Structures are given as structure tokens and as C-alpha cells.
Amino acid sequence: MRRERWPAALMVVLALLGAAAGGCASSRRSYVTEARLDAGLVVSLDGVGGYNWGPRWLRSGLDEAGVKAALYIYDWSKGPSAMFVGDLVAKDRNHAIAEELAALVVAYAAAKPNRPITLIGHSGGAAVVTWALEALPEKVQVDQAILLAPALAPDYDLSSALRAVKRRMYVMYSYADVGLMAAGTAVFGTMDRHHSVSAGLTGFKVPDSPADRAQYAKVHQVPWTLKLVSTGHLGGHMGWTTTRFARDFIAPILAGRSDPGEPMIQPDALSAGPPKGGTG
Numbered sequence: 442m443r444r445e446r447w448p449a450a451l452m453v454v455l456a457l458l459g460a461a462a463g464g465c466a467s468s469r470r471s472y473v474t475e476a477r478l479d480a481g482l483v484v485s486l487d488g489v490g491g492y493n494w495g496p497r498w499l500r501s502g503l504d505e506a507g508v509k510a511a512l513y514i515y516d517w518s519k520g521p522s523a524m525f526v527g528d529l530v531a532k533d534r535n536h537a538i539a540e541e542l543a544a545l546v547v548a549y550a551a552a553k554p555n556r557p558i559t560l561i562g563h564s565g566g567a568a569v570v571t572w573a574l575e576a577l578p579e580k581v582q583v584d585q586a587i588l589l590a591p592a593l594a595p596d597y598d599l600s601s602a603l604r605a606v607k608r609r610m611y612v613m614y615s616y617a618d619v620g621l622m623a624a625g626t627a628v629f630g631t632m633d634r635h636h637s638v639s640a641g642l643t644g645f646k647v648p649d650s651p652a653d654r655a656q657y658a659k660v661h662q663v664p665w666t667l668k669l670v671s672t673g674h675l676g677g678h679m680g681w682t683t684t685r686f687a688r689d690f691i692a693p694i695l696a697g698r699s700d701p702g703e704p705m706i707q708p709d710a711l712s713a714g715p716p717k718g719g720t721g
Contacts, residue, residue: 472500472512481510481557482549483695484542486566488592488678489528491518495563495682502687508695510557515542517569528565529592529629539572546573547581558583559695563682564621564641567591568632574602582607587691589613589681590622590641592632597640598648603656611694611702614644615665617676641678647705654706661702 483503485496496514503512517538519527528535546558560583562570567588574586584607591612603610614622622641631639644662647654665676672689674680693699 472504474511477509477511478549478553479556481559482513482553483508483510483559483561484513484515484545486515486517486542486560486562486569488564488566488590489518489525491516491520491528495679498684499561499563499682499687499691502684502689503692503695505684506688506692506696508692510559510695515545515566515569517542517566525565526629529632530634532632532634535569535632536572539569540576542569542573543576546577546583550581557695559585559587561587561589561691562591563589564592564678565632567641568593571597571599571602574605577605579604581605584608585694586610587613587694588640590615590618590639590678591645592622592626592639592641593645594631594633594635594637595640595643595646596648597633597645598651599645599660600652600654600656603659604653606659608659609700610660611663612640612645612660613663613665613681614641615676615678615680616642617665618642618678621678645705657706658704658708660705661700662705663702 485499487493487496493514493516500512500514517535519531542560546560549556549558560570560573562568568591570586570588571591571593574583577583582605586602586606588610591614599610618641623638626639627636630636644664645660647657651657665674665680669676669680669686669690673683673685674690680686690699690701694701
């Protein structure tokens, strides 16, 4: 590892992961520099299979939109040689990888305190982001998390993960994503090993007995609609990670200019107790 080329905080990140960020060396120096690390950190994760096409497209879109933070690709998959099933079924490994991601966040927060941190996970990567949030120590939070087509069961309890989110968790899903988020997860299973449709198709629901129902007020769910066609998103699985969608839809969220979706639970409804059926 050529440590002299890396800023201090990134050296910690690389030591934790045991590997460099996605892309070529020149791209890494462009997207992760001392100046960018001083502005904040955005970590993005691909789905199963380890191709990292989506995070690279997303990274380009955020950069085009003028996002100043470091844009880091966390390569968590076993890689294309294992194909997607290997990533889906390796639950223990995936939780261990999520703990490494949590350690990355802790290291960055210690090296660059009070900088904004955003975690973005697509499909299987959204599950890793969720588990990383659950693994964060009590005093460490990210500013926001964005789950794109999450490959988790719709009734997965997000309470523990949400305690590590300071402002907002955005969940983006599409009823048009039938091939992977319905048929695919029904046959091969979700990342939390349920053979059912996933939250990437329907969004999440509040479990009947969540660990902390109040945390769900932080969650904004964003369904795909025809209005998103203007961002280049046609409703499919990869539409959430295209360069144009990242530039026109995700970047304004990071800049604080947009807060799409509606809360799963309205804050003023919390005092009324759980609704019948347990959904928010």
C-alpha cells in the first residue's frame, strides 16, 4: 500500500478494509482527497455480485452535481466469480463485513469530527448498510442513510439501525422492479434470508412489535412514479443508481435542498399508540 499518497483519514479506511476504494488509482485520488474528506463522506455500496457499476455511475452523478464530500465505494461482495447467490446466502460473512463498514464510519468520525456522513446502499448493499448502522456504537451516528431497492424483507425491524441515523433514512422502491425484487428474492431469498418479495418492491412496513416505533418517524419512503422518468429512472432495478438520477435526485438530498417522500409514522401520531395492524 502506497500510504504516502493517501490522506490520514483514508489511510485508516484502507487499513480497516484491507483494500482500496473502487476504480483506478487516479479516480481514487480524484474522489477521495483531503479537501473532500474535510467536506464530508459519502459511502456507496453495490448490490450482490460485486460489479460496482451502480456505485460508479452514482459517484459520477454526485460529482457532476457538485457534491464536495469524499465519494467512497465500499466493495463488500465476494465478487463476480461467486455470482449473486454467494452474496445472498453468506449471512454471517455479510454481517462481519457490515461491522467493518461500521468501523470505517467510526474511524472517519474520529478523524474528521462533525463532518456529514451519508451511507448509500443499493439492493443487497442496502442490507449491509442497515447492519452497519446497527453495529455503530451508541455515540456515533451518520447524518442520513439512503436505501435503494433494499433486498430485505418488508417487515424487517429498522429500529436499531435508525438509532444510528441523525436526520433521515430514505427508502426508495419500485413496484416495477418485479424481476429481482419479487421473483428473484422469492426464489433465492432476501439478504435476511426470507423467501418473499422484498422492500425494494413494496417499501418497508412497521413491524407489529418494533423495538422502537418512534424511530420510524425518521424514515421517508420514496416510491418510483412516472414523475421520476424525468430523471432517467424508468422503474427498473438499476434506475436508482444511474448518473442522471444521482445528479438530479440524490444530490439535492445530500445538499439539503430536497426531502422527498413521507414519514412512515407522523411524529404527532406517536402519542396515539400503534395503529391497528401495526403498519405506519
